[in-house]
Amino acid sequence: MNPQDKTQRHATVIGAGIVGVCCALYLQRDGHEVTLMDYQGPGEACSMGNAGQISPGTCTPHAMPGIVFQVPGMLLDPLGPLAIRWRYLPRLAPWLLRLAFATTKRRVEAISIALRELHRSVCSDYEELTEGTGAEKIFRRAGRMELYESERSFAAAGPSRELMQRRGVEVEILAAERIRELQPGLGFPYRYGTLRHDSMHVTDPRRLVQALAADFERRGGTLLTERVVDFEMNASGPARITTEAGSHPVDVVVVAAGAYSRKLVRALGTRVPLDTERGYHIALPNPGVEVRLPIMSADHHFALTPMENELRLAGTDEFAGIEAPPNYARADRLLQAARRMFPDLNAEGASRWMGCRPSMPDSLPVICRSPRYPSVFFAFGHGHFGLSGAPMTGRLIADMLAGRSTPIDAGPYRVDRFWP
Ligand SMILES: Cc1cc2nc3c(=O)[nH]c(=O)nc-3n(C[C@H](O)[C@H](O)[C@H](O)COP(=O)(O)OP(=O)(O)OC[C@H]3O[C@@H](n4cnc5c(N)ncnc54)[C@H](O)[C@@H]3O)c2cc1C
Structure with missing residues (x-):
């Protein structure tokens, strides 16, 4: 110009x-x-510390219809996937109310369209943005597998799969054999899983x-x-x-x-109405297992991503505001949950991290x-x-x-x- x-x-x-x-x-x-x-x-x-997953098909809001009834159960477990520091609740209440309003079927449909459009061209956009920067090398197109421990949890995710289908996102339903083929060495006898071929990940988000x-x-x-x-x-x-x-x-x-x-x-x-859902990761430099592709545990709400020099376990939602000190027990909880998948995970030399997701209620x-x-x-x-x-x-x-x-x-x- x-x-x-x-x-x-x-x-x-x-x-x-x-x-x-x-x-x-x-x-x-x-x-x-x-x-x-x-x-x-x-x-x-x-x-810096996220799970590194990039997907043009991401179109399910974090709060689906019915979430309001599931939240009390999640909160009962102090190291469960969701936590609220109670002193923060009065400040958070208006945000939670807005979240509840965003879970009507009509709103969820509209939100999923807007999310899909925002993400649809992400792969080609990154290709173009990173050309000649050296960052091209950290992208992997391995897809993303989601695993369910029971028929019940698989069925509970049905509305999210239907939403993705309505947005034209291809989701392969996996039988037990195919799960083991994609990821050998799983300790849990998974019979239910899905694969999103459209997803890629970066091996070092920072x-x-x-x-x-x-x-x-x-x-x-x-x-x-x-x-x-x-x-x-x-x-x-x-x-x-x-x-x-x-x-x-x-x-x-x-x-x-x-x-x-x-x-x-x-x-x-x-x-x-911007707040934060604080998330944690625990990074294992010598995990002792070879994880071939990013895996999501639907039951324990976390992701395993094979990164450049570590296996990263990332997830959890904690509402405590930006200023509160981290509670790294939440990162350790990710390790406990991951050992259901890979019982022999080696945590020697593990490092923990907390980051503030910038979260809107819808x-x-x-x-x-x-x-x-x-x-x-x-x-x-x-x-x-x-x-x-x-x-x-x-x-x-x-x-x-x-x-x-x-x-x-x-x-x-x-x-x-x-x-x-
Ligand atoms: C555990 C976890 C896993 C996640 N996994 C994924 C995933 O797999 N895929 C995905 O798409 N997303 C994921 N996310 C979400 C993703 O990481 C965030 O949405 C994203 O990083 C937000 O980017 P940002 O640039 O808006 O914010 P940030 O990365 O937080 O950047 C904001 C910047 O603003 C600077 N700043 C703040 N205040 C000021 C100021 N007053 N003056 C100057 N600078 C200032 C900060 O220093 C910071 O560098 C995950 C998040 C977490 C916590």
Whole structure:
């Protein structure tokens, strides 16, 4: 783009997780001058420790119809897949109420369409984004197997499979023999399973973000290691960004600070029901088993992903806010559950991690122009699926700034969907 071109802007993207980095890259491709700000290195927050799974077919919200009745049972087990720190409940209650409203059949149908559209082109988008960055090497196209310990748990997931079918996602139903063929050495006699051929995974999610951020810098982007604390506003929006290190003039601002976005959005005059579902992983450097493809345990709600130098067990939902210290017993619980699958798992040298998923009550992210200020954009709230939703988020933000029509209907991701 010609520097004299009036459409060229200076965009400041706050947050260098997978979402912020994708936004920065697509804005840069449009010829904008882009600054990416993060107080940590790229990919050091939630985008670092996830299960690495990327799937164009992801279209089931985290709260399906009937979840409200299952929650009390899940909460009774202190190390079960779901936990709430009770002191946090009063702050969480409005979010939970919104989640309950999002579980009607009509809403779930609409949410699943919006999730599917957001994720549909993720594989080709990453192919294009990572070309020549070195990150191409960390992608694996092994599919994703989901295992069920009983006919009952397999039947309970029936509505999710039907939803996927309605969205055109191919799900292979696996017989016991095929399960053992795909993954030899399973300790539990699984008779029920499914395989999603469309899924791929990355063997190091942090390296993916770092490689993309390095590419962004190579193409002339600026990466600043600063924490944004406030904005100096004028009538048309933010004129300067205040960081712990000083202040910078701004033109366009994109808030992509993951679970930490709520405060920043509030400072920009918009309220958003963003909370966090904290997740954990335990990484086993010498697991003693060869896991051939990513596996989900439907009964214990966690994922096993073969990573570059470890087997990663990731999952659990903990509601405790951003500030509370981690409870690593929840990571250890993942190991107990995984030993039902692989009894001889070796945990020597294991490391534990906790990350804050940026979660919206309806499982849909916020991707839009601010309703208050035309120079401000929001790109956060990807919850369980940020790795899959990041590329399309970046494309949408770039299209919105350019005033182009978007490749998918962006209406479902508007921040004002919660407003009366
Ligand atoms: C256990 C677990 C497993 C998961 N598995 C998967 C999976 O398999 N597939 C998938 O698609 N998703 C998965 N996810 C979800 C995925 O990791 C997230 O949705 C995604 O990482 C969110 O990315 P983000 O860029 O929005 O946030 P983050 O990665 O958290 O990035 C936000 C960035 O903003 C920065 N920041 C915050 N505040 C400020 C500030 N004031 N100033 C400057 N910078 C700031 C932070 O330092 C951080 O780097 C998983 C999550 C967890 C916890």
